[in-house]
Amino acid sequence: MLKKTIQLLLKQGNDFLIALKGNQGKLFQSLLTMRLEQPAQQIWQAHEVSRNRTITRTVRVYPCSGRLEPMWSGIRTAICIDQMGTRAGKPYHQRRWFISSLSASAAQFAHWIRHHWQIENGLHWVKDVVFQEDASRLTHPNVAINTSICRNIVINLLRQNGFTSLTQALRTLAHDISRLLHLTQ
Numbered sequence: 001m002l003k004k005t006i007q008l009l010l011k012q013g014n015d016f017l018i019a020l021k022g023n024q025g026k027l028f029q030s031l032l033t034m035r036l037e038q039p040a041q042q043i044w045q046a047h048e049v050s051r052n053r054t055i056t057r058t059v060r061v062y063p064c065s066g067r068l069e070p071m072w073s074g075i076r077t078a079i080c081i082d083q084m085g086t087r088a089g090k091p092y093h094q095r096r097w098f099i100s101s102l103s104a105s106a107a108q109f110a111h112w113i114r115h116h117w118q119i120e121n122g123l124h125w126v127k128d129v130v131f132q133e134d135a136s137r138l139t140h141p142n143v144a145i146n147t148s149i150c151r152n153i154v155i156n157l158l159r160q161n162g163f164t165s166l167t168q169a170l171r172t173l174a175h176d177i178s179r180l181l182h183l184t185q
Contacts, residue, residue, distance in 0.1 A: 020097040044106035055085035
């Protein structure tokens, strides 16, 4: 499935940066072997302290040209991100792999990947947890799409009016129709 997606993206003239999961066994193993056989082309590191966490994030970029079987010819770069530190006083380590059709610096890949998670946490998480979109029982595609669009409008209106916590915004506005209508003006 991933091979077809990559080929479709490239055929349409697009680039990609895709998180790799363990279910891509051969590709994943090839990247692990490559990491042992060659040094990273670039390394970028950042240290972060926030919300009871201390994390050092290390991004390593590996060129893939000619190193992967022909079926993976669209992959130019492999990116390995290690996060090490503590969360609530407990040791923490996570390693994630990404593949890309782009050649870029380790700092640029770090920026793109972090930006993706801001979207994931700022929109998709909110729609799932606060608005319970994944639990929705809407089955007709048009109804589901229109309802999702309405949720996006509500999220944008609330954020535009200074609400950082959408849960708090819903509690505040749920019984105040005049204030709720005022948001649209």
